[in-house]
Amino acid sequence: MSTNATSRAGKPALILLAVLALGIAAFLWVQRMERHNGALRLYGNVDIREVQLAFRQPGRLVEMSFDEGDAVAAGARMARLDAQPYQDALAAADASAQVAGAELAKLRRGLRPQEITQAREALRQAQALAVDTEREYQRHSRLLASGASSQRSVDTARTAWERAAAGLEAARAVLSQAAEGFRKEDIAAAEARLAAALAARAQAATALADTELLAPGNGTVMARVREPGSMLGSQSTVYSLSLDRPVYVRAYVGEPDLGRIVPGTAVRVRSDSSDKVYRGQVGFISPRAEFTPKTVETTDLRTDLVYRLRIVIDEADSDTALRQGMPVTIEVDAPAGTQPGGR
Numbered sequence: 001m002s003t004n005a006t007s008r009a010g011k012p013a014l015i016l017l018a019v020l021a022l023g024i025a026a027f028l029w030v031q032r033m034e035r036h037n038g039a040l041r042l043y044g045n046v047d048i049r050e051v052q053l054a055f056r057q058p059g060r061l062v063e064m065s066f067d068e069g070d071a072v073a074a075g076a077r078m079a080r081l082d083a084q085p086y087q088d089a090l091a092a093a094d095a096s097a098q099v100a101g102a103e104l105a106k107l108r109r110g111l112r113p114q115e116i117t118q119a120r121e122a123l124r125q126a127q128a129l130a131v132d133t134e135r136e137y138q139r140h141s142r143l144l145a146s147g148a149s150s151q152r153s154v155d156t157a158r159t160a161w162e163r164a165a166a167g168l169e170a171a172r173a174v175l176s177q178a179a180e181g182f183r184k185e186d187i188a189a190a191e192a193r194l195a196a197a198l199a200a201r202a203q204a205a206t207a208l209a210d211t212e213l214l215a216p217g218n219g220t221v222m223a224r225v226r227e228p229g230s231m232l233g234s235q236s237t238v239y240s241l242s243l244d245r246p247v248y249v250r251a252y253v254g255e256p257d258l259g260r261i262v263p264g265t266a267v268r269v270r271s272d273s274s275d276k277v278y279r280g281q282v283g284f285i286s287p288r289a290e291f292t293p294k295t296v297e298t299t300d301l302r303t304d305l306v307y308r309l310r311i312v313i314d315e316a317d318s319d320t321a322l323r324q325g326m327p328v329t330i331e332v333d334a335p336a337g338t339q340p341g342g343r
């Protein structure tokens with residue numbers, strides 16, 4: 001009797017537990033479906049790019065145009081080095097290039113008409129001398145048979161004739177060279193010297209241009225590192241500049257939701273400092289998993305493996321209200337047909 005009573009008393013409790021378990025399961029299932037079928041919410045931080053500005057050339061700093069917090073437009077001159085040494089180097093390079101150009105022009109043009117005329121007249125003189133010495137040699141040769149001339153005189157006349165004949169050939173060669181111009185190899189060498197001089201001149205011009213430090217884009221000066229009068233080595237940082245564009249957001253997504261986003265997916269970004277909604281799109285998803293950084297303000301993902309992604313804020317929406325490191329919330333609309341788990 002007591003056993004039957006106990007059995008009848010325990011049945012309502014078992015039914016109650018079963019109903020409670022079914023309720024909890026249904027609640028969890030509804031939450032899961034809402035999570036996967038509704039908007040995906042991610043958390044991240046604003047990531048604005050900074051540039052460390054430095055001169056490519058060493059020198060003495062003579063001008064710093066901006067202070068910390070100043071807005072800078074793209075192309076603005078932010079700092080300047082003493083340019084005198086580089087101006088002198090450019091002037092020397094210009095002179096060397098002009099000398100090389102003049103030498104090449106002279107070789108290409110050949111000798112002057114006056115020099116060719118001089119070579120032609122020298123040839124005529126050599127011809128006349130050769131004719132005269134030949135006649136003298138012939139005369140002494142005829143007189144040698146009659147005893148009116150000695151063998152020594154004949155030999156001397158022959159030597160003079162041979163010397164005059166050699167001078168005649170040399171004069172002909174000089175005239176031919178003058179008319180033909182300089183050798184192609186000499187012109188090629190002069191062209192190479194001119195090219196080297198022009199390259200040195202271009203290097204000097206680039207070095208002179210590098211004495212002015214220009215802003216690479218619109219931004220805000222974060223730090224002014226040097227002051228006028230400082231001696232700088234090449235690549236010494238002068239300014240730290242925060243760029244206005246582009247503005248990125250670094251966020252993280254868990255593996256179960258990874259299939260719900262792809263590069264190019266449109267998102268909405270909100271910050272705690274204003275009600276403005278910023279439009280953007282997913283630009284990059286890391287192929288490697290990592291543990292959730294501590295800066296991500298979610299309690300349920302801090303120990304999970306997540307994938308880093310980068311969101312690019314539309315330029316039409318980005319403004320100065322988004323600052324470096326600011327925490328933001330990202331909402332991604334679930335695409336049509338997405339299955340639970342994002343698979």
